Every structure is written in structure tokens, then in C-alpha cells.
Amino acid sequence: MEFQLIDRIRERTAQGREDVRLGIGDDAALVAPPPGQEIAIAIDTLVEGVHFPQGTAPADIGWKSLAVNLSDLAAMGASPAWALLALTLPTQAAAQTRDFIDGFADGFAALAQPHRLALIGGDTTRGALSISVAVHGFVPPGKALTRAGARAGDVVLVTGTLGDAAAGLQLLQQGARIDEGDGRAAYLIERLNRPTPRLAAGLALRERASACIDISDGLLADLGHICAASGLGAEIDAALLPRSSMLLGAFDDVAARDFALSGGDDYELCFTVPPARVAEVQTDLARMGCGATRIGRMLESDGVRVRDVHGQWLEVARRGWDHFAA
Amino acid sequence: MEFQLIDRIRERTAQGREDVRLGIGDDAALVAPPPGQEIAIAIDTLVEGVHFPQGTAPADIGWKSLAVNLSDLAAMGASPAWALLALTLPTQAAAQTRDFIDGFADGFAALAQPHRLALIGGDTTRGALSISVAVHGFVPPGKALTRAGARAGDVVLVTGTLGDAAAGLQLLQQGARIDEGDGRAAYLIERLNRPTPRLAAGLALRERASACIDISDGLLADLGHICAASGLGAEIDAALLPRSSMLLGAFDDVAARDFALSGGDDYELCFTVPPARVAEVQTDLARMGCGATRIGRMLESDGVRVRDVHGQWLEVARRGWDHFAA
Structure with missing residues (x-):
């Protein structure tokens, strides 16, 4: 059987x-x-x-x-x-x-x-x-990307857009149907149900990114893992977070920002690159149809902090999914 | 976390x-x-x-x-x-x-x-x-044991003793406690809970056994997999089934035989060996403290049949565990 x-x-x-x-x-x-x-x-x-x-x-x-x-x-x-x-x-x-x-x-x-x-x-x-x-x-031996290689001053980037999957989950929980309305719900729910693993991007980042992780638990939690493994901190600029027009059409700016910061299940890559190589990496990833957006940088500190659009430090309560939390 | x-x-x-x-x-x-x-x-x-x-x-x-x-x-x-x-x-x-x-x-x-x-x-x-x-x-390349290599005339052997784990499960289901009585229950329940994978025996059987499987679903079911993969049948002699003194002390002969034929979870090996090499294999396995008992032979037929102590063919209703059966 x-x-x-x-x-x-x-x-x-x-x-x-x-x-x-x-x-x-x-x-x-x-x-x-x-x-x-x-x-x-x-x-x-x-x-x-x-x-x-x-x-x-x-x-x-x-x-x-x-x-x-x-x-x-x-x-x-x-x-x-x-x-x-x-x-x-x-x-x-x-x-x-x-x-x-x-x-x-x-x-x-x-x-x-x-x-x-x-x-x-x-x-x-x-x-x-x-x-x-x-x-x-x-x-190839020694060429794998890990969470541990980031250096202070490295630029933090992410592939694709963030927050779509968490927004899709919220729509589902509110009873949305994918055949409804203007296609936004369908897009966001598809991002939840059919995430695209960024395999080609991962290969392109070998020997270029200093650290890399996939965003399964939310940006703050997963970038926090890079920080912990690399012995550094990071700061993120909320205004730079890449968000889809579908997300911004379906939710207000603050909700969309929180999905992008803390929503799980996007399965985009978050990675760090020395400043001199950022443009080259962005060009190469763009050629394979995968946007790469700079969102912040690595610091000699610890933890992840987020600057809002007014330059103030954000208090972020929910730092990501923990499937094992009771 | x-x-x-x-x-x-x-x-x-x-x-x-x-x-x-x-x-x-x-x-x-x-x-x-x-x-x-x-x-x-x-x-x-x-x-x-x-x-x-x-x-x-x-x-x-x-x-x-x-x-x-x-x-x-x-x-x-x-x-x-x-x-x-x-x-x-x-x-x-x-x-x-x-x-x-x-x-x-x-x-x-x-x-x-x-x-x-x-x-x-x-x-x-x-x-x-x-x-x-x-x-x-x-x-090593090409040296793995599989289910598919048995030949007609090969002898069927098993390591250790059969039926202990199924007997242990039945005792547990009847409310037995492992600190009870004469140690039989403790032994049989230990065989259920702490099976010993026959790793050393498996290594010793490379280049000697023609086919091999572990007994997880019961002898009849698992020997049946060797038969199907090898395009053959097999006959088993119930009188030859190795059974522990603990099993025979705790259950009557028919129950003990049925556990040995159809009980799952023993994790002994069932394997086939050309007749000329049986003695050598038994000696080598005995040296590592692992008995190997001949119980039957492979035939140009299909399916597994069992001869009872009187030489009659047994009807065996329950042919093994199927965890996926409803």
C-alpha cells in the first residue's frame, strides 16, 4: 500500500x-x-x-x-x-x-x-x-552561503517583495475567496500557497553574498539569525521595504509594513553584500527576473532595528512566526 | 526555539x-x-x-x-x-x-x-x-543488498528470533507492566521498544546474501517483498522459525507461531543465500553474536507459503502489519 x-x-x-x-x-x-x-x-x-x-x-x-x-x-x-x-x-x-x-x-x-x-x-x-x-x-566545497559571514558595513538586500504571503493568510482567515474581485486576493493567496524558491538567485549569490537566509519566519526574525550567526546587528529602513502593488492595494500602509517586517512564509532570500558589489548583484539578479532591493546595512551592534519613514526607531512587537510557540 | x-x-x-x-x-x-x-x-x-x-x-x-x-x-x-x-x-x-x-x-x-x-x-x-x-x-558501489537478487533454490534465513515485539505489544495492550513477574514481559516489551538494528550483520552479508530486507511489517509480508522483487516464491517451515524462550514461555505454540509469522516490529533481517554459502554465513554471524536460522527456500512460483509441523500447508489470514490500512 x-x-x-x-x-x-x-x-x-x-x-x-x-x-x-x-x-x-x-x-x-x-x-x-x-x-x-x-x-x-x-x-x-x-x-x-x-x-x-x-x-x-x-x-x-x-x-x-x-x-x-x-x-x-x-x-x-x-x-x-x-x-x-x-x-x-x-x-x-x-x-x-x-x-x-x-x-x-x-x-x-x-x-x-x-x-x-x-x-x-x-x-x-x-x-x-x-x-x-x-x-x-x-x-562546490567551501562555496555554500551561510548565515555567518556578514561583515559590518555590508548592505542588506532581499529578493522579490515582502509581506504578500502573510497578507494572503489574513485574507483567507477573513473568508476571502480567490475568485473574488480584482485579483488582489488571488495573487496574495497564491503567494502564500505557491511560494517560489529562489534557487537561481541563490546560485548567483555564491561568492558574492557574505551571508544569506530564506525568509520563512519573517524578515526581522530571519535577519536576526544572520545577525546572531555573524556576531553583528543590522538596521533596516522601513521606507525601502519592497512591497507588491497587490499588497499595497489590499491593505493600508502600516499593515502592509508590518506584514513585510514580520510576516512569515514569503520564502524570499535576505542576504548581505559588500557595498562595492551591490550594483553588480542587482544587475545579475534583475537579468533572471528576480528583483533585489537594498533595505539596510549590517552594524557593529546586536539585534535588528527599524527606522520608520520619519527617521524614528520603530517599536516592533511581533518579531516573526514561531511555529513552536505554545 | x-x-x-x-x-x-x-x-x-x-x-x-x-x-x-x-x-x-x-x-x-x-x-x-x-x-x-x-x-x-x-x-x-x-x-x-x-x-x-x-x-x-x-x-x-x-x-x-x-x-x-x-x-x-x-x-x-x-x-x-x-x-x-x-x-x-x-x-x-x-x-x-x-x-x-x-x-x-x-x-x-x-x-x-x-x-x-x-x-x-x-x-x-x-x-x-x-x-x-x-x-x-x-x-561501496554496486555492493548494496537489495530485495531483488534472490534465485530459486536459495536458502531463506533470518537473524535473531521472531515474534517477540508483537508479543510485547499484546502484553502491553493486556495491561502488563514491565516490572511484573518473571522477566518475560520485560524482555518482550523491551524487544518492542528498543529494537536492535542488525547493522554488523548487514555488513557481513554484503557479497554473500542474494537479497535482504528488514522485518518491520512481519515475516510473511516482508519475505513477500523479496519474492515480488525477485520474481519468485518462497516456502517456509513453521517448525524452523526461531522463537525466544521468553516468547514460548509467555504464549502457547500457535500464538507464538503466528507472532513469528505475522508480527511486525522485530527489525531482524530476512535474507537469501545460495545453499553452498549458508554454513559460512551462519558461522560469521554467530561470531558477532547474531544467530542466523534457515527457515525455508526460494522457489520458481509466487507468493509465500508456510508448512506446519505436520507437513500441511497453513492458511495464514493476517499477512503482516499495514500501518496505512484504514
Whole structure:
């Protein structure tokens, strides 16, 4: 039974990777890593009602469960190769399980295929809906991006726009439907449900960014991790935060700012670059269709502080998501 | 918060592996695989009430969540190296969470340390208690044991004794306490809660066994996987099934036989060996303190059939655990 379910997903994911010697169906998979590369490995779990709202479409859950993991590889500057999937599903009618699996597999595969990611192992169990995915990617020795390399004076940048996913979640919680109105809700909810891991940007940042992290828990929390790992502080200019026109059309300026500062689930990259290289990095990322906006700089201090549009220091109460907080 | 919990476990697991370039604490771990080795990778999830009874001690849960995964590496003939842990815990008082984590970490580490297994990544989330562990081990190219290589005429063997874990589960469900009586219950429950992955045996079987699997779902189900993957059938002699004196002391012969045939969770190895090499394999495994008993042979047919002590074919209704069955 286990393999029948996992097989429905495997059938939809890219095959033919030469480095996969034995895929799904035995006690373990066998892979032959490329000589001279390091392997970046990450695992993340999504739980219904914690990491995605109840009622989220199976295809969106499949996409997101892979996306949040690929985002970790992006933040390391690694290129994806293999994934494992542990899927826990509630007891329900067989037809419902099959429908869920087929939708989940479609969403997972839609993201896996363009990256030639192979699903090499899986486990299915009964219980409350949750999904753990482990991913593996390659990076040349010593070239991985980490949180620890920022220097005082480095410029802080982020890819894309911030706050959309948290705004989408709020709209969903207020009962918005994606087929409503002017397309803003649809856009923001899509940003929540189908985040784009910034893999190409991560590769382009190797040997250029001094530190990098993906924004899963909110900008302040995640930039705080760079600060802690690098032994520095940072200041951010709220006026510089990149925000989508959809976000600014759907919420007032203060709400949009707070989503951008503290909202989780954007899966953009936050990274630091020496001042002399900022223009080059922005040009290169723009060429791949991924904006990179400077929002602040690293300081010889600790913690993250935020200047508002009037030049005053902001008090920011909510510093990010902590899924493990009671 | 996440890393504080995972750190309590990491502190207790083996450090100082030179192939771990970056451990827990960044977006991903970085490892440098040994040149010229394949990597065996497996993932398994344990859910409370499905894979272990409610009330199981946290240390036993920690041990077992790693053991079931190391058992997959054993079945491939791989030597363990790295693990990832995704831990989902219910919302509860902070002190309770800390106690659970400390116990879990002690059990996990007690099994990880002798194998020099490094915990390199983790994720903690809130939800119904469940644990996913992914493990990585090394095996020389082309030398891994699989389910697919058995030939007609090969002898079927198993390590250790069968049925103890299922008997332990039944005793627990009947309200047995481990401090009761003559030690039989304690032994059988320990076999359920603290299975020993047969890693050394798996290594010794490389280049000798033609096929191998670990017994997690019950002998009949798991030998059935070898049959399916090898395109063969098998016959088993019930009189030859290795059963512990504890099992035979606590249950009658028929119950003990059924536990040995269909009980899950033993995590012994079931493997096939050409007749000419059986004695050599048995001698080598005995030298490492691991009995290996011949129980049957592979046939040009399909499915697994069982002969009882009178030479009659047994009807066996329950062919193993299927955790995913509704």
C-alpha cells in the first residue's frame, strides 16, 4: 500500500537522473554523489492548521511542502538533486485518499520537474495530516552561503517583495475567496500557497553574498539569525521595504509594513553584500527576473532595528512566526 | 526555539565526524561524502498510537525512531553516517516539552553514539506526536543488498528470533507492566521498544546474501517483498522459525507461531543465500553474536507459503502489519 501511494507521486516526478542508482521501492534509495561536491541537506515539516490553513488544496500542499525545502537549498546556494517524502494522512475513504494523493503529487511534481529533482524515497502513515520532506543539493566545497559571514558595513538586500504571503493568510482567515474581485486576493493567496524558491538567485549569490537566509519566519526574525550567526546587528529602513502593488492595494500602509517586517512564509532570500558589489548583484539578479532591493546595512551592534519613514526607531512587537510557540 | 530543542539532542549525539562540514543551525547542513561510495538514504515516520503505544517512554521513542531507520540501512548493507530529525510535539507546558525532549534525546543518542551517527539537521513543529527520521549511510558501489537478487533454490534465513515485539505489544495492550513477574514481559516489551538494528550483520552479508530486507511489517509480508522483487516464491517451515524462550514461555505454540509469522516490529533481517554459502554465513554471524536460522527456500512460483509441523500447508489470514490500512 505504502509504495502504491508513493508510486503515484514518483510517476509524476522527474526520472532518469544518472546519479540515482536505486529509487523508491527497497529499504533505502542508493545515490552516487558527484565527485568533489559537498551535499546540502535540509528537512522541514508542514502540519495542517499550523503551516497551512485547513482546506488548502492538495496540489498547493504538495507544492509548498517541497518549496519550503528547496528554499533552504536556495539560501545555501545549492542546486537541488533528490528528495524524500514522509506523508501522514488521516484515515478516510480510499477514494478521498487517492484524490488527495493525486492532487498532492501534481503540485509536488509541478515544482520538482523544472528543477530535475528526483523523489527517491518515501513513507506513508496514518495520523493527523502532516508532511516532512528532506532535500539534498550540491554545492562546490567551501562555496555554500551561510548565515555567518556578514561583515559590518555590508548592505542588506532581499529578493522579490515582502509581506504578500502573510497578507494572503489574513485574507483567507477573513473568508476571502480567490475568485473574488480584482485579483488582489488571488495573487496574495497564491503567494502564500505557491511560494517560489529562489534557487537561481541563490546560485548567483555564491561568492558574492557574505551571508544569506530564506525568509520563512519573517524578515526581522530571519535577519536576526544572520545577525546572531555573524556576531553583528543590522538596521533596516522601513521606507525601502519592497512591497507588491497587490499588497499595497489590499491593505493600508502600516499593515502592509508590518506584514513585510514580520510576516512569515514569503520564502524570499535576505542576504548581505559588500557595498562595492551591490550594483553588480542587482544587475545579475534583475537579468533572471528576480528583483533585489537594498533595505539596510549590517552594524557593529546586536539585534535588528527599524527606522520608520520619519527617521524614528520603530517599536516592533511581533518579531516573526514561531511555529513552536505554545 | 526550534534550535534550542534540536540542540538538546545534538549535544547528546556524536560530534567530530570530519565529513560534516556544517551541522545544525543554518538553512541546511553541509556534508562531504567519501569519494567512491554510494549513499543509502531512507526515511521513516513513527506516529503515536500507530507505531508505538500511547504512554511509551520518551527515551524508548527516541531509540526506536532511529532504530527503525538504521534497520533500513542494515538491510542494504550500509554503514550509518548522518541523520535528520523532524519532531512534531503536541502543545503542552514548557517543562513537559523539555522532559520529553531530554528523554527522547537520551534514547536517540544511546543508539546513535556507538554507530558514530551524527545528527546534522532537524525541525520541530507543533501537532500530534510524530517523528520522522531520515538516515544516510555508505556502501561501496554496486555492493548494496537489495530485495531483488534472490534465485530459486536459495536458502531463506533470518537473524535473531521472531515474534517477540508483537508479543510485547499484546502484553502491553493486556495491561502488563514491565516490572511484573518473571522477566518475560520485560524482555518482550523491551524487544518492542528498543529494537536492535542488525547493522554488523548487514555488513557481513554484503557479497554473500542474494537479497535482504528488514522485518518491520512481519515475516510473511516482508519475505513477500523479496519474492515480488525477485520474481519468485518462497516456502517456509513453521517448525524452523526461531522463537525466544521468553516468547514460548509467555504464549502457547500457535500464538507464538503466528507472532513469528505475522508480527511486525522485530527489525531482524530476512535474507537469501545460495545453499553452498549458508554454513559460512551462519558461522560469521554467530561470531558477532547474531544467530542466523534457515527457515525455508526460494522457489520458481509466487507468493509465500508456510508448512506446519505436520507437513500441511497453513492458511495464514493476517499477512503482516499495514500501518496505512484504514
